[in-house]
Amino acid sequence: MLLCPLLVLLLLAFAACERAFNITHLIVPEVVAPGITDVEIECRYDANFTLLNWFKGPNEFFRYKPGAAPSTRSFPILGVGRVELIACGPAACRLRLGALTEEATGLYRCDIERDVPPYKFETRTAYMEVHGHEHRRPLLEGLAEEYGEEDDIQAYCRGAPDAEIRWYINGREIEEMRGSPSLKRQSSRLIFQGIPPLVTVQCAEFRYGKLSGSKEMKARWRDPTNSQKDERAQEQRNSSQVLKHKRTEQAYSSDEDAGIDMTIDNCSEISGQSDLKSNHEDAENDVQEKLEEKVLELIEALNARANAARAAALVSLQGALQRRYLAGLLANHRATLADHIARMLRRGRDGERRAAANVAPLLALQGDSSVKVSGAAVEEGVWHAAALDGWALLFSLAEAAHAAAILRSHPPSPARLLQLLEACNLEVRMAAGGALAVAHERSAEDEVWSGSEEPLLARLTQLARDPHKYRAKRDRKLQRATFRDILKYFEEDEVPELSVRVGSEAVVCDTWGSRAAYTALAGALGGGLRALAPHCAPLRHALALPAAPPLAPPPTRQDKLQRHLQNNAACKARTLARNKSRDKRSAALSL
Structure with a gap:
């Protein structure tokens, strides 16, 4: 009687061991039409497994492990916004994929495995293509x-x-x-x-x-073996050049040849100068590389949590943009910088706003203009002067007839500008004087100036010879220099010519309008004017400079090993030439 239960247990164990281990069906829709955002997928099996996995390509997005706590776990993947479990049991595992996009297109795989003896594994794949689910791309x-x-x-x-x-x-x-x-x-x-x-x-x-x-x-x-091959090839080329130089050397046949060859020291000097030039270029390249690395670090520092840290990064970035033209480096970070600057101008504190307003024009001129400045942080004391400078800059662009009509019908009138020459602020007085000169230059023949020239000349003369000791010495000097030029224009109808060196070119300001344009650009860009003028077409047009020639392609940089091998080869060739020259001299003197 005891044999029957034992036989039954043995038969059941044998049946469990011989049970099939396979995936019977994998149900995945082949095509997901536009408008359908949720699909159901199912894996049916006939197996006694310990682990089931769902994959999209090489990436797992669902795991089912019977008996574990928890028994299921999902992982995020691109293209599938939501993975929901419908049911997983001994016969099938069914999921719902939601919020699908075109990124969900790919190969889906269901794996089952048994990680205890007897070990078994089974897999099946199906392809799903998702159409018409376009989405916004960051x-x-x-x-x-x-x-x-x-x-x-x-x-x-x-x-x-x-x-x-x-x-x-x-x-x-x-x-x-x-x-x-x-x-x-x-x-x-x-x-x-x-x-x-x-x-x-x-x-x-x-x-x-x-x-x-x-x-x-x-x-x-970047495979290091390829770079090593390139270095070995360059070394072989350098060595072949040295050998070629040795083969071309010939024995001296006479004292005349020796006397001629005594001038080889000049060649040595020239080669030495070329070596110095190459060393200078190497140092310049190193400085450029370090500056680019620093700029990338500053861009990353704009994400700092502290306001002071962000403001300090902007100040350092302003200095870097004023020293070098970095349009190639900034091409991949322009949108990020524009986003940072716009956010700081809108929501930043005083230090951040001021620094962002200083960086914005420099960034806009470093290549294509993609940064729009909605406001600037300036001190309250110079608002009036800035408004007058802006009015003068716009007025210089108007035609003569239109400029006269503006003076007659819209403020500020010449009488109002004359009153502003009495302002207590030096910058307001200087801005009013410049605006008067620009306005007179554009509408000198109009009747709007009749009757106001005598009081204007008297006030300009007083400002050009200001003797008041209570003013600061620097303010007195600046005021006298400015109003002497304005007074000379109103008395002699002659604009003192101003020539400013910008890099290798000279900007000539022979009108008050061109002076206003240069002053505005120099005040906004600072030292960046010299770095940007050779490359920025709108800036060259504003400064009345001729069109820049097309930029030559940047020279290919050699790595440090190639430069080292080249310098060694040149040094060795120079040493051999000098030694032969000394031997020739010794032989000539002994004769």
């Missing part, structure tokens, strides 16, 4: 074309203001970077996949937990 920039071992992978993402930014590398989310607009991660060969090795960096924006937009970029792996 702006992704800053990713380099290639990376090597332990390089810093940096990227910046700008999405909607109310969206949460999430970062993905090769389709897998970097959870510690969630909510950050910038990505910084150290490069490693392990994250580059495929042939040739590539890494995919994706930026996605989520609203209320649902995917609303995504953008991706790819970068290559």
Whole structure:
């Protein structure tokens, strides 16, 4: 009687061991038509498994482990805004994918496995194509074309203001970077996949937990073996040049040849000068590279939480933009900088607003103008002077007839400008004097000036010879120099010519209108005027400079090893030539 239960248990165990282990059906829609945002997928099986996984491409998005707590777990993937469990049991596992976009197109796979003896594994795949689910794409920039071992992978993402930014590398989310607009991660060969090795960096924006937009970029792996091959090839070329130089050297056949060759020291001096020039270029390249690295660090520092840190980064960025023309470097970060500056002008404190207003015109002239400044932070004491300078700058653009009509019908009139010469603020007095000169230059023949020239000349003479000691010495000097030129114009109808050196060119200001234009640009750009004038066409037009010639392509930079090998080859050739010259001299003197 005891044998029957034992036989039954043995038969059941044998049946369990021999049970089929396979996936019977994988139900995934082949095409998702436009307008359908939710689909259901199902994996049916006949197996006694311990783990079930759903994949899209190489990325897992759902896991079912019977007996575990919790037994199911889902993972975010691009293209699928929501993964919902319908039912998972001993015969089938059914899911609902919601908020689909075109990124959901791909190969879907269901895997089952048994990780206890007897070990078994089964998989099945199906392709799903999603149509017509377009979505907003955020702006992704800053990713380099290639990376090597332990390089810093940096990227910046700008999405909607109310969206949460999430970062993905090769389709897998970097959870510690969630909510950050910038990505910084150290490069490693392990994250580059495929042939040739590539890494995919994706930026996605989520609203209320649902995917609303995504953008991706790819970068290559920089193979160190290829760079070593290039270095060896360059070294072989340099050595071949040295050998060629040796073969071309001939023995001296006479004292006359020796006497002629004694001038080889001149060649040595010339080659030495070329070496100095190459060293100078190397130093210049190093300075440029360090400056570009510093600018990238400053752009990243604009994300700092402290107001003072952001303001300090803007001040440093202003100095960098005034020293060099960096349009090539800023091309990949222009939208990010524009977003930072616009936000600081709107919501920043006084220091931030002032620094952002100073950086905005420099950034706008570094290549294409894509930054719009909605306001500037200036001190209250110079508002009137700034308004007068702006009026004079716009007035200089008007035709003579239109300018006279403006003076007759719209303020400020010449009488009002004359009153402003009595202002207590020096900048207001100087701005009023400049505005008077511009207005008279554009409408000198109009009757609006009749009867006001005598009091105007008297007041200008007084300001040009101001003897008051209570004014600051610097203010007195500046006022006298300014109003002497204005007085000379009204008395002799002659504009003192002003020539200003801008880089290798000279800006000639022979009218009060051109002076106003140069003063406004110099005040806004500062030292950046010299760096931007050779490259910015609108700036050259405003300064009445001729069109700049097309820029030559940037010279290819040699790496440090190539420059070192080239300098060594030149030094060796120069040493050989000098030694032969000394031997010739010794032989000539001994005779």
